[in-house]
Amino acid sequence: MQEDQLPEGIPRRETGSSLDRVNPMAAGILKRNGIKSWTKPAPSLYPHQWSWDSAFIALGLAHVDNRRARDELESLFASQWATGKVPHIVFDPEAPPRSYFPDAERWNSSALSRDAPSGSHTSGLCQPPVHAIAVRRIWETSRGKEAERVERARRFLRANYPRLFSWHRYLATARDPEGSGLVTIYHPWESGTDNSPRWDDALESLEVGDLPPYTRYDLQHVADPSHRPSNEEYDRYLWLLELLKRERYDEAEIYDSHPFLVKDVLSSAILVAANEALLEIARVVEAPEEDVALIEGWISRGRAGLAEQWDPGLGLCLDRNVLTGKPLRVRTIAGFAPLIAGGLTEERLADLLEVLDSPAFAGNPDLHRPLPPSTSPDEPAFHPRSYWRGPVWPVANWLLWWSLIRAGEASRAAQIRRETLAQLAESGFAEYFEPFTGEPLGSLEQSWTAAIALDMLAVESKSN
Numbered sequence: 001m002q003e004d005q006l007p008e009g010i011p012r013r014e015t016g017s018s019l020d021r022v023n024p025m026a027a028g029i030l031k032r033n034g035i036k037s038w039t040k041p042a043p044s045l046y047p048h049q050w051s052w053d054s055a056f057i058a059l060g061l062a063h064v065d066n067r068r069a070r071d072e073l074e075s076l077f078a079s080q081w082a083t084g085k086v087p088h089i090v091f092d093p094e095a096p097p098r099s100y101f102p103d104a105e106r107w108n109s110s111a112l113s114r115d116a117p118s119g120s121h122t123s124g125l126c127q128p129p130v131h132a133i134a135v136r137r138i139w140e141t142s143r144g145k146e147a148e149r150v151e152r153a154r155r156f157l158r159a160n161y162p163r164l165f166s167w168h169r170y171l172a173t174a175r176d177p178e179g180s181g182l183v184t185i186y187h188p189w190e191s192g193t194d195n196s197p198r199w200d201d202a203l204e205s206l207e208v209g210d211l212p213p214y215t216r217y218d219l220q221h222v223a224d225p226s227h228r229p230s231n232e233e234y235d236r237y238l239w240l241l242e243l244l245k246r247e248r249y250d251e252a253e254i255y256d257s258h259p260f261l262v263k264d265v266l267s268s269a270i271l272v273a274a275n276e277a278l279l280e281i282a283r284v285v286e287a288p289e290e291d292v293a294l295i296e297g298w299i300s301r302g303r304a305g306l307a308e309q310w311d312p313g314l315g316l317c318l319d320r321n322v323l324t325g326k327p328l329r330v331r332t333i334a335g336f337a338p339l340i341a342g343g344l345t346e347e348r349l350a351d352l353l354e355v356l357d358s359p360a361f362a363g364n365p366d367l368h369r370p371l372p373p374s375t376s377p378d379e380p381a382f383h384p385r386s387y388w389r390g391p392v393w394p395v396a397n398w399l400l401w402w403s404l405i406r407a408g409e410a411s412r413a414a415q416i417r418r419e420t421l422a423q424l425a426e427s428g429f430a431e432y433f434e435p436f437t438g439e440p441l442g443s444l445e446q447s448w449t450a451a452i453a454l455d456m457l458a459v460e461s462k463s464n
């Protein structure tokens with residue numbers, strides 16, 4: 001890209017870090033974090049394959065290496081459970097020992113559940129379903145190319161449509177026995193926003209029982225361990241894991257007895273958007289009409305479920321504790337879930353945009369850049385350096401940017417894109433950023449940060 005073509009607001013001559021280097025730098029990170037046919041989320045902090053990371057990675061790779069993008073998702077789906085669940089971690093047997101905990105042994109999923117894959121070791125949880133959105137991107141980036149490439153992409157869609165369909169059906173049934181349109185999660189790790197204050201209330205009453213001893217390896221890979229979730233949080237995470245193991249990861253048993261059952265609005269909204277992508281994929285592969293009708297039903301049920309969770313006082317959507325029936329009233333980026341799900345009335349869209357622009361989020365005057373912190377700085381639980389309790393996450397910026405484009409809010413989308421890319425050009429491809437200083441935190445070569453940059457760069461003309 002020529003310098004005179006740079007979008008407004010992008011630093012033009014920053015030594016070694018200007019926007020024209022973002023693309024090769026991002027591609028380089030994905031190459032270096034690549035292992036065989038898939039990509040680690042980070043060089044040492046996350047040495048295995050993570051589910052929603054891989055979906056974002058495939059989305060970015062679609063623009064630079066379509067074959068690797070396809071391989072990324074194929075490797076993940078090879079470990080799909082018989083229930084349709086796509087596991088949140090697929091363990092690499094060749095990862096350095098004692099590099100990540102809980103490891104495959106601690107999950108012990110293939111020994112405990114007949115539904116777990118036999119050829120690989122996985123965790124027993126899942127993560128937000130971004131995958132169909134990535135598959136559609138692979139299709140979009142192949143269309144209009146030479147016939148052979150289009151045919152390869154079509155074959156990929158045909159091979160993966162049934163996997164995506166069974167994944168979404170799993171979420172719409174096992175994870176929503178109430179038919180509410182909202183996905184129930186069993187563990188904060190399933191939300192992808194692990195230590196977000198979204199879960200504080202539901203975790204508070206959890207009594208940790210007799211926990212087998214463990215050592216955290218995550219703390220050795222970060223500059224300041226206090227930015228990671230606390231030991232108290234980890235005890236709870238590990239205790240929930242023990243309880244899931246006791247139920248042998250059986251969905252019905254878990255639903256009967258588990259002490260953490262929460263309707264997660266962010267995952268639910270991503271599922272709606274992913275179902276829209278699945279609908280397009282279904283048409284390309286000429287899926288049966290019954291499938292199309294089911295997917296359409298999931299979309300409208302999902303939107304209706306989210307509408308039920310609307311809090312008019314906050315102007316945001318709230319998670320719900322299934323066990324108490326109560327909403328979890330805290331302002332986080334997950335509150336913008338209806339924007340991600342789409343199909344909003346003008347009024348609801350205006351409400352959400354007002355909150356997004358307000359001092360509670362991207363309009364806070366003290367921010368380094370006008371990008372929404374993961375938790376509102378106005379919340380007592382806000383912490384600017386602690387993981388999902390405040391820092392700005394580029395991957396969350398991507399979700400909002402992409403949703404704003406779909407909502408027809410091109411100039412707001414362009415601002416998020418411009419500021420996100422400028423932040424990465426300024427400070428590199430960190431996992432997350434301190435919102436007031438812009439300091440890069442967590443892993444400094446995070447794959448999904450690189451991937452969303454590739455996607456934002458490629459989709460520039462549509463949002464500007």
Ligand code: 2M8
Binds near residue numbers: 191
């Ligand atoms: C973080 O979660 C893992 C547990 O799954 C961890 O902290 O060890 C989250 O940010 C999650 O959303 C992400 O998928 C994962 C890998 O990047 O890291």
